[in-house]
Amino acid sequence: EIVMTQSPATLSVSPGERATLSCRASQSVSSNLAWYQQKPGQAPRLLIYGASTSATGIPARFSGSGSGTEFTLTISSLQSEDFAVYYCQQYNNWPLFTFGPGTKVDIK
Amino acid sequence: EVQLVESGGTLVRPGGSLRLSCSASGFIFSNYAMHWVRQAPGKGLEYVSAISSNGGSTYYADSVKGRFTISRDNSKNTLYLQMSSLRAEDTAVYYCVRRTTAAAGGYFDYWGQGTPVTVSS
Numbered sequence: 001e002i003v004m005t006q007s008p009a010t011l012s013v014s015p016g017e018r019a020t021l022s023c024r025a026s027q028s029v030s031s032n033l034a035w036y037q038q039k040p041g042q043a044p045r046l047l048i049y050g051a052s053t054s055a056t057g058i059p060a061r062f063s064g065s066g067s068g069t070e071f072t073l074t075i076s077s078l079q080s081e082d083f084a085v086y087y088c089q090q091y092n093n094w095p096l097f098t099f100g101p102g103t104k105v106d107i108k
Numbered sequence: 109e110v111q112l113v114e115s116g117g118t119l120v121r122p123g124g125s126l127r128l129s130c131s132a133s134g135f136i137f138s139n140y141a142m143h144w145v146r147q148a149p150g151k152g153l154e155y156v157s158a159i160s161s162n163g164g165s166t167y168y169a170d171s172v173k174g175r176f177t178i179s180r181d182n183s184k185n186t187l188y189l190q191m192s193s194l195r196a197e198d199t200a201v202y203y204c205v206r207r208t209t210a211a212a213g214g215y216f217d218y219w220g221q222g223t224p225v226t227v228s229s
Contacts, residue, residue, distance in 0.1 A: 049217075
């Protein structure tokens with residue numbers, strides 16, 4: 001099983017600042033890495049797939065990078081609606097597509 | 109518009125059974141693998157089960173293997189999760205999730221709104 005880890009667990013950021021979230025896989029997942037955003041009481045929403053491709057309708061301030069085992073989600077200028085929990089997920093190994101434990105981005 | 113609507117979640121006693129349903133619309137259901145993902149209160153996302161587009165292949169997390177059964181009826185555009193021998197630790201919101209085709213990448217692109225299951229006496 002591929003284990004996904006995320007850091008930090010919580011990130012406190014002021015509106016307008018840049019946020020950088022990390023995700024690491026226990027073995028290479030190539031570029032088969034997705035990022036999801038989840039707000040309280042809502043289902044997760046796809047932000048990024050293929051490690052760096054934005055999903056439809058996702059604002060340009062969200063960007064992803066990385067390959068292999070190290071990945072980054074960057075939010076260039078945090079807006080109020082971006083405070084949420086962010087999960088990474090590898091989908092390299094059918095059928096066990098494991099999630100990371102999440103990073104909570106909250107207001108500083 | 110792609111829609112996934114779960115139903116069937118409720119309060120159930122430990123050891124009991126429950127069947128969740130997910131009604132799909134807005135896409136050709138039989139072309140897509142489908143998954144169930146759950147989230148315990150205040151916790152992260154846990155991958156539970158998967159089924160291939162034609163139902164011929166299934167997968168279960170170790171935590172539910174032997175107790176849960178995933179199935180689908182492509183004629184009814186519906187995904188199911190039969191849950192038995194339920195435990196308190198199965199308490200969670202259960203999400204129905206569509207996976208894109210392998211050619212498109214194979215990631216999870218659409219999620220339902222979730223249905224809550226509470227296992228308690």
